[in-house]
Amino acid sequence: xxxxxxxxxxxxxxxxxxxxxxxxxxxxxxxxxxxxxxxxxxxxxxxxxxxxxxxxxxxxxxxxxxxxxxxxxxxxxxxxxxxxxxxxxxxxxxxxxxxxxxxxxxxxxxxxxxxxxxxxxxxxxxxxxxxxxxx
Amino acid sequence: xxxxxxxxxxxxxxxxxxxxxxxxxxxxxxxxxxxxxxxxxxxxxxxxxxxxxxxxxxxxxxxxxxxxxxxxxxxxxxxx
Numbered sequence: 001x002x003x004x005x006x007x008x009x010x011x012x013x014x015x016x017x018x019x020x021x022x023x024x025x026x027x028x029x030x031x032x033x034x035x036x037x038x039x040x041x042x043x044x045x046x047x048x049x050x051x052x053x054x055x056x057x058x059x060x061x062x063x064x065x066x067x068x069x070x071x072x073x074x075x076x077x078x079x080x081x082x083x084x085x086x087x088x089x090x091x092x093x094x095x096x097x098x099x100x101x102x103x104x105x106x107x108x109x110x111x112x113x114x115x116x117x118x119x120x121x122x123x124x125x126x127x128x129x130x131x132x133x134x135x
Numbered sequence: 136x137x138x139x140x141x142x143x144x145x146x147x148x149x150x151x152x153x154x155x156x157x158x159x160x161x162x163x164x165x166x167x168x169x170x171x172x173x174x175x176x177x178x179x180x181x182x183x184x185x186x187x188x189x190x191x192x193x194x195x196x197x198x199x200x201x202x203x204x205x206x207x208x209x210x211x212x213x214x215x
Contacts, residue, residue, distance in 0.1 A: 014189055015182060015185045015186045016185075016186040016193075031201055031202060031205040032205060032209065033205070033208050034201065034205045045193060046195065047192050048195060048201060054208070082188070082189065082192040083192060084192045085194070085196035085200060086191075091204060094185070094188045094192065096181065096184075096185070096188075097185040097188065110185070110189075112179075112185050113181075114179070114181055116181075121188065124208075
């Protein structure tokens with residue numbers, strides 16, 4: 001399997017950041033299992049993320065045809081939830097709109113799940129998944 | 136919440152400026168058409184919520200908070 005860290009092209013950017021077309025995923029050992037998704041163009045624009053499998057083993061991702069085209073394939077994709085750190089309270093994970101990365105094609109999208117059982121602001125608990133993430 | 140029953144081909148007017156038409160109804164979906172002034176943004180709710188969530192997520196905490204949460208997650212990790 002391809003190493004997920006590295007730079008990805010986001011053909012449509014991210015919602016609210018549509019002009020940002022390239023992001024770099026890094027997984028510094030000091031913050032694992034968290035990871036960083038940083039804009040390649042805008043210094044300081046970055047997101048904290050985590051593999052959704054860390055939070056929800058067996059996470060069910062549904063991609064539509066347009067998203068499969070943007071990713072140039074869906075084999076081996078990795079799914080990350082963006083984390084929000086509110087000023088007060090526990091961080092939350094956006095499981096409703098995961099960032100999907102294809103390490104094989106180096107393409108990425110944020111897939112907004114329209115019929116999702118997962119929430120946008122799911123409190124981050126320090127609970128372990130039943131099994132380690134596969135990506 | 137105001138609840139109004141409509142059939143296929145029927146419509147609603149919102150504020151006298153926005154027309155919401157029921158184009159098709161299937162067992163699992165309703166297809167709507169919206170006629171609105173150009174300055175009125177029409178987006179799916181989940182897209183608008185993702186905008187908000189992304190803006191919030193772009194505000195990073197101090198490094199110490201990040202490290203603290205990473206450690207808490209690692210403590211329970213099957214990988215460690």
